[in-house]
Amino acid sequence: MNPCATPNEYIIAEIGGKNQTKRVKLKGEATEGECPWHWASQCLYNSYIWTADVEVEKWMSEGLIDVKPWPSFGTPAFDASTYRVGHTLAQNLCILEMRSELGAVADFDEVMVTESGILRDYVEGVMMRSNVDVDVVGALRFNHLLVKFEPKIATMDFSGVRFPVFLDRNGPPKVVFNSSTVDIIGTHSVRKFIGNQSIIPASGSLLHYRHNSYTENAARVEKDLTFFPSTPLFHLRRIQKSIRTVFAPSTPFFNSTFLHALTECIAQIVGEGKCRSTVSFCSQRMTPLTDWVHANGNGVFLGS
Secondary structure: OEEOOOOOOEEEEEEEOOOOEEEEEEEEEEOOOOOOOOOOOOOOEEOEEEEOOOOHHHHHHOOOOOOOOOOOOOOHHHHOOEHHHOHHHHHHHHHHOOOOOEEEOOOOOEEEEEOOOOHHHHHHHHHHOOOOOOOEEEEEEEOEEEEEOOOOHHHOOHHHHHOOEEEOOOOOOEEEEEHHHEEEEOOOOEEEEOOOEEEEEOOEEEEEEOHHHHOOOOOEEOOOOOOOOOOHHHHHHHHHHHHHHHHOOOOOOOOOHHHHHHHHHHHHHHHOOOOOOHHHHHHHHHHHHOOEEEOOOOOOEEEO
8 A cells, every 4th residue: 555656756675684685666556557546536545566676586595575464554544545445455466366267356246247158168268269359368348237136135035136137327347357367457457467468348248236226217228148047046046045044033124224324425425525435434424323343453343
């Protein structure tokens, strides 16, 4: 994490071992490509990737390179100026640890699907195809499509998942990528590849289910897409079984009060151009709503 830096600014770091110390010049690049990010113009801090040309293997036998843990944040002024506590930094760290050939960064309410067949088979087929009009396919871009279910899943009736309703509402895409080709990834796309890889549009969509899908003034779109390309009834029965197991002996009533309060707080943050740090700005609004259980150390509040 770092304050916004100009292209002419750099960090001088001293890399020290038991017997020697070396000085290197580190050049920084915001993971989102710009700082402040235009989606959060008052975020004065952002996650950065700092690079330097070093003799990696030589510096590792010599003991000059050491791995440091990701520091915790605790200063209120710092946390209030940090967009989502460095979520893009976490994504890039995650990609470095991926053991699979294919990867994706998606929210909990997002699912990428292809127009036919299994997503993995489709992506692998495109990336392996030799007649693609680009040198190498490094990622496939899935364009946004808003989704709602009838009946609402808040009623714990998941039958609507089998026949989702699609709405024409613009939104940012997401990508499925070859994890070994990614150098820097942003929230919605690969910002830089290691080689000459490219992003191409996918034959499919990013299905985005949101709580406000039912109030959006958007036209209905006819698409031959589904969450479950095979045995949908089996998947629905498994979901229903999991719900009964988790919430036994009875399924609780969904209370939207907390969701609406948080949504109103986020709308106020966006309207005032503040950095979107919900823990910093929304805790005062959320605290009186219920008897929260507080996690130790991180200031995160959980519903009892």
